[in-house]
Amino acid sequence: MLDDTNAKPLVSVRDLKMHFPIHAGLLRRRVGEVKAVDGVSFDVMEGETLGLVGESGCGKSTCGRAVLRLYDITAGEISIDGVEIGQMDQSRLRSKRPTMQMVFQDPQASLNPRMPVRDIIQEPLDEHTNLSLSEKREKVLELMDAVGLNRKFATRFPHAFSGGQRQRIGIARALALNPKFIVCDEPIAALDVSIQAQVVNLLEDLQEKLGLTYLFISHDLSMVRHIATRVAVMYLGRIVELAPREALYAEPLHPYTKALLSAVPEPNPALAQKQRVVLTGDVPSPSNPPKGCNFCTRCPVVQDICRTDDPETREVQPGRFVACHFVTPETTTTADPTAGPRSQELNQQGEET
Amino acid sequence: MTMQSVAGDVSGAEVIEGRSLWQDAKRRFLKNKAAVVSAFVFLFLCIFAFFGQFLSQYDRETIDFTLMGANAYKGVPSFETGHYFGVDSDGRDLYARTVQGLRISIMIGIVGSLVAGIVGTLYGATAGYLGGRVDGIMMRTVDVLMSIPFMFVLILMLVMFGRSITILFIGVGLISWLDMSRIVRGQTLSIKNKEFVEAAVAIGVSPAKIILRHIVPNLIGVVVVYMSLLVPTMILTESFISFLGLGVQEPNTSLGALLNRGAGALQSGVTTWQFYFPLTVFIVLLFALFFIGDGLRDALDPKDR
Numbered sequence: 001m002l003d004d005t006n007a008k009p010l011v012s013v014r015d016l017k018m019h020f021p022i023h024a025g026l027l028r029r030r031v032g033e034v035k036a037v038d039g040v041s042f043d044v045m046e047g048e049t050l051g052l053v054g055e056s057g058c059g060k061s062t063c064g065r066a067v068l069r070l071y072d073i074t075a076g077e078i079s080i081d082g083v084e085i086g087q088m089d090q091s092r093l094r095s096k097r098p099t100m101q102m103v104f105q106d107p108q109a110s111l112n113p114r115m116p117v118r119d120i121i122q123e124p125l126d127e128h129t130n131l132s133l134s135e136k137r138e139k140v141l142e143l144m145d146a147v148g149l150n151r152k153f154a155t156r157f158p159h160a161f162s163g164g165q166r167q168r169i170g171i172a173r174a175l176a177l178n179p180k181f182i183v184c185d186e187p188i189a190a191l192d193v194s195i196q197a198q199v200v201n202l203l204e205d206l207q208e209k210l211g212l213t214y215l216f217i218s219h220d221l222s223m224v225r226h227i228a229t230r231v232a233v234m235y236l237g238r239i240v241e242l243a244p245r246e247a248l249y250a251e252p253l254h255p256y257t258k259a260l261l262s263a264v265p266e267p268n269p270a271l272a273q274k275q276r277v278v279l280t281g282d283v284p285s286p287s288n289p290p291k292g293c294n295f296c297t298r299c300p301v302v303q304d305i306c307r308t309d310d311p312e313t314r315e316v317q318p319g320r321f322v323a324c325h326f327v328t329p330e331t332t333t334t335a336d337p338t339a340g341p342r343s344q345e346l347n348q349q350g351e352e353t
Numbered sequence: 354m355t356m357q358s359v360a361g362d363v364s365g366a367e368v369i370e371g372r373s374l375w376q377d378a379k380r381r382f383l384k385n386k387a388a389v390v391s392a393f394v395f396l397f398l399c400i401f402a403f404f405g406q407f408l409s410q411y412d413r414e415t416i417d418f419t420l421m422g423a424n425a426y427k428g429v430p431s432f433e434t435g436h437y438f439g440v441d442s443d444g445r446d447l448y449a450r451t452v453q454g455l456r457i458s459i460m461i462g463i464v465g466s467l468v469a470g471i472v473g474t475l476y477g478a479t480a481g482y483l484g485g486r487v488d489g490i491m492m493r494t495v496d497v498l499m500s501i502p503f504m505f506v507l508i509l510m511l512v513m514f515g516r517s518i519t520i521l522f523i524g525v526g527l528i529s530w531l532d533m534s535r536i537v538r539g540q541t542l543s544i545k546n547k548e549f550v551e552a553a554v555a556i557g558v559s560p561a562k563i564i565l566r567h568i569v570p571n572l573i574g575v576v577v578v579y580m581s582l583l584v585p586t587m588i589l590t591e592s593f594i595s596f597l598g599l600g601v602q603e604p605n606t607s608l609g610a611l612l613n614r615g616a617g618a619l620q621s622g623v624t625t626w627q628f629y630f631p632l633t634v635f636i637v638l639l640f641a642l643f644f645i646g647d648g649l650r651d652a653l654d655p656k657d658r
Contacts, residue, residue, distance in 0.1 A: 068555055070554055091559075094559065096557075102555045104548045104551070110548035112571070115570075124557075
């Protein structure tokens with residue numbers, strides 16, 4: 001590949017669409033659809049962490065769940081570890097599940113309150129392995145060690161644990177089948193700050209030890225900066241910018257990314273940005289996105305073309321993809337030397353309409 | 354990691370046993386005095402219903418001819434004659450008949466609520482979890498069945514196929530699960546969107562196992578409470594049918610049938626014990642069951658800790 005990081009895509013998503021139907025009226029006719037994810041393409045390289053950021057309701061979580069096929073997707077291709085799962089039916093998909101796992105946002109809700117921790121972590125083993133009970137029990141205890149839970153708590157129930165411990169249980173469950181790819185759906189959003197750091201460090205340690213690949217969904221931009229190798233910014237169901245972490249945080253190219261990053265609080269007053277980009281107006285409804293560029297209703301540098309033509313996603317610098325009419329290879333400065341893994345010819349265009 | 358250092362401090366026991374929500378519920382139930390007393394009363398009534406006949410020298414169907422024509426003054430409740438509850442208008446031992454009637458009533462109640470508990474829970478959970486068209490078809494079927502006046506159908510069945518306990522059990526079983534399946538479906542709809550169900554899908558658990566392993570255990574609280582409240586309803590249904598003279602067949606009897614006869618005796622105003630003994634047992638049974646149901650509802654409160 002083109003640089004030192006191994007740039008073989010483990011997960012490759014092309015033109016993923018997830019539309020939820022809206023039924024209304026007496027006959028529950030389909031009157032429209034919420035375009036939660038509307039043509040998203042990206043690759044996740046083996047061993048890397050792709051951060052997926054965006055404001056609430058932009059479709060990040062839906063995107064993560066759709067990639068794991070927790071939903072039946074409307075259109076698109078998803079290939080994980082060389083297997084195309086986009087249109088595979090759920091019963092066949094079940095045998096593919098061990099490769100891909102998920103860590104959920106709410107550690108309280110993601111654990112069955114009627115099951116002791118041991119059974120929760122053991123469930124994936126029950127489903128996909130033929131180990132004997134004692135082997136499974138042993139594996140469960142090993143997993144609990146791996147995520148830093150005391151073995152003695154194995155027969156306790158989820159309500160006896162703190163939020164951080166519950167999240168560790170969730171992580172242990174996700175690791176049980178030695179997955180390659182884990183979608184972390186805001187795994188730290190429900191935890192308080194000191195625990196967030198612990199959980200993120202745990203995720204990083206595990207990645208290093210087990211060679212995991214993460215899709216890390218978060219709205220916490222500083223946390224994503226800490227953990228992600230590359231970052232994708234979503235707005236209203238689309239990826240507007242996808243770039244290596246350093247490059248993105250140093251020099252955001254898309255106007256929305258600029259606005260988003262300028263909202264990150266800077267603890268050092270000397271470094272605090274002078275010009276804060278404040279967006280006005282609300283996010284348009286995903287059931288009725290604007291014509292042209294999705295961001296045209298709020299963009300500070302909007303032009304006429306934005307209201308008529310949907311911008312294509314272009315690779316404006318090596319490894320940097322932006323969907324904006326006014327960010328072109330010519331308009332951007334030379335490639336950032338700190339740029340992370342350069343994706344080879346990924347042809348990551350968004351769909352054209 | 355910090356967890357391990359914390360863990361080191363509590364190394365007293367080998368394995369710390371978790372306290373499940375069930376154990377919590379048991380503790381709360383045991384704190385509820387009315388419920389505990391009622392549970393004992395119910396237990397006592399069950400023992401009475403199944404073993405009470407051994408205390409009596411008479412059986413339920415033999416007419417005591419020594420009291421012929423003298424029921425009103427010789428058939429009174431008394432320890433001397435051995436007719437603890439007196440005799441009925443035909444001269445049969447009322448104690449033995451009450452024991453037997455109570456047994457039928459308790460069995461009807463338990464069969465009805467078990468059918469409701471098992472069929473209703475599985476049906477409702479399946480409909481709720483699968484959703485969509487399956488849910489539509491399954492729940493509309495329930496709606497159709499519910500729109501049939503079942504008491505009427507049951508009476509017709511008893512008239513057509515003859516009065517028998519089996520038909521009564523079938524009839525009660527047919528009605529009882531409908532309400533339960535609706536309640537369970539509603540609960541399932543809220544549970545199936547919880548993340549732990551999604552986690553199970555992500556693990557690759559099949560829908561049938563998700564229903565049995567994740568949905569049903571979380572429904573049990575509601576189901577148990579509803580079942581305990583259903584027992585008295587079933588007993589009342591049976592009593593009503595028997596009161597109309599359609600339920601169990603002679604010489605068998607049930608509390609409802611006994612009350613029916615007793616009510617007749619009440620009008621004559623002489624052998625009134627025929628009414629009051631079964632009535633007392635009936636009321637005690639219903640009160641005990643309602644208090645147990647109430648205690649269970651408090652103990653299994655869905656507001657988890």
